[in-house]
Amino acid sequence: MADTIKLEISRYSPETDAAPHFQSFEVPFRRDWVVLDALNYIKDKQDGSLTYRWSCRMGICGSCGMLVNGEPKLTCATFLADYAPASIRVEPLRNFPIVRDLVIAMNDFMRKFQKMKPWLIRKEEKPVSEGEYLQTPEQLDAYKQFSMCINCMLCYAACPVYGLDPLFAGPAAIALAQRYNLDSRDQGAKDRFPVLSQHDAIWGCTFVGECTRVCPKHVDPAGAIQQYKLTAALDWVKSVVMPWGGK
Amino acid sequence: MKSSVATPPYTLNHPRWYRKRVSTYWWLLRWEYLRFVLREISSVFVAWFVVLTIVQIYAVSRGPDAYAEFQDFLKNPFVLALNVISFFFVVFHSITWFNLSARAMAIRIGGKRVPGFLISGPNFAAWLVISALIAWLLLRE
Numbered sequence: 127m128a129d130t131i132k133l134e135i136s137r138y139s140p141e142t143d144a145a146p147h148f149q150s151f152e153v154p155f156r157r158d159w160v161v162l163d164a165l166n167y168i169k170d171k172q173d174g175s176l177t178y179r180w181s182c183r184m185g186i187c188g189s190c191g192m193l194v195n196g197e198p199k200l201t202c203a204t205f206l207a208d209y210a211p212a213s214i215r216v217e218p219l220r221n222f223p224i225v226r227d228l229v230i231a232m233n234d235f236m237r238k239f240q241k242m243k244p245w246l247i248r249k250e251e252k253p254v255s256e257g258e259y260l261q262t263p264e265q266l267d268a269y270k271q272f273s274m275c276i277n278c279m280l281c282y283a284a285c286p287v288y289g290l291d292p293l294f295a296g297p298a299a300i301a302l303a304q305r306y307n308l309d310s311r312d313q314g315a316k317d318r319f320p321v322l323s324q325h326d327a328i329w330g331c332t333f334v335g336e337c338t339r340v341c342p343k344h345v346d347p348a349g350a351i352q353q354y355k356l357t358a359a360l361d362w363v364k365s366v367v368m369p370w371g372g373k
Numbered sequence: 374m375k376s377s378v379a380t381p382p383y384t385l386n387h388p389r390w391y392r393k394r395v396s397t398y399w400w401l402l403r404w405e406y407l408r409f410v411l412r413e414i415s416s417v418f419v420a421w422f423v424v425l426t427i428v429q430i431y432a433v434s435r436g437p438d439a440y441a442e443f444q445d446f447l448k449n450p451f452v453l454a455l456n457v458i459s460f461f462f463v464v465f466h467s468i469t470w471f472n473l474s475a476r477a478m479a480i481r482i483g484g485k486r487v488p489g490f491l492i493s494g495p496n497f498a499a500w501l502v503i504s505a506l507i508a509w510l511l512l513r514e
Contacts, residue, residue: 223392346476
């Protein structure tokens with residue numbers, strides 16, 4: 127097996143470039159190296175100006191999401207050996223504005239997260255002296271899957287709806303809203319309903335299902351969205367059948 | 374009162390951010406996207422079969438001559454070809470949507486989520502049973 131591997135990396139300098147272009151690098155090929163190791167090697171030994179985000183190297187921080195051969199991946203969990211001896215293309219996440227090289231602007235994503243009110247909403251907060259809000263393992267299980275999200279934005283890069291309609295709330299934000307809706311300690315489902323039951327939220331989703339396929343934490347955002355569509359549709363039926371019913 | 378939080382030195386429409394336009398042919402670039410688009414298009418063929426069935430029932434109600442005329446229409450090579458294509462799209466439509474039904478429905482019994490095959494399985498079973506029943510009705514002598 128060859129002792130080096132070629133990486134084609136998308137470069138974009140906002141000061142000098144009109145558009146991104148690819149630059150090739152040869153890095154040592156090691157069986158235990160992931161794409162992020164190769165990027166770190168390039169930055170340390172070959173070109174210190176290469177810009178990308180990373181932090182934990184263990185699939186928890188959600189910083190190192192990039193396109194590897196066009197597929198949204200956490201580069202800390204994508205081994206060079208799975209691609210060798212062919213060269214590997216590394217690009218910034220699709221559907222986001224590019225700030226520099228492999229760094230994208232995530233402002234829009236953060237704004238959408240905030241809109242979902244991702245915190246426990248209580249009608250009345252109980253005083254701290256009364257202790258915690260207790261929860262059974264079954265109640266935890268109801269939302270736990272959706273709480274595994276690490277905000278890596280791979281699902282946004284995979285979602286063609288978000289690419290075509292930047293107003294679309296997107297997979298992770300809706301899954302996050304569902305995470306709180308399904309939490310037994312939360313009483314804010316009604317507050318989130320007007321945000322979620324919108325054309326640019328759940329009804330914008332056409333169930334491509336790519337978000338779930340690329341999710342490194344098996345959150346299943348596509349499932350979360352369809353499940354909420356069912357909730358919203360049933361809510362609508364209830365309001366038609368029983369218009370007097372207390373909502 | 375002046376806010377203590379500093380205003381970020383950038384705006385959402387930063388002139389130096391590079392924004393790539395989504396290609397008109399985005400759905401051809403990846404097999405997963407193409408499969409999705411084919412699944413969506415399949416609804417057109419489902420609608421065609423619905424219309425065809427309504428016309429068929431209408432022809433039956435008008436008597437044997439009208440039905441014979443309808444059968445002649447079905448024998449037209451173009452209609453035949455369209456129906457063969459439609460058949461494959463309708464099968465594709467059914468399989469993909471039945472498989473997805475498990476993802477849209479999170480049913481919990483005794484605190485545990487019902488596994489997906491128990492939700493999509495009955496859909497497939499009902500499809501087979503109803504198809505067999507219709508085939509028996511049509512093909513019996």
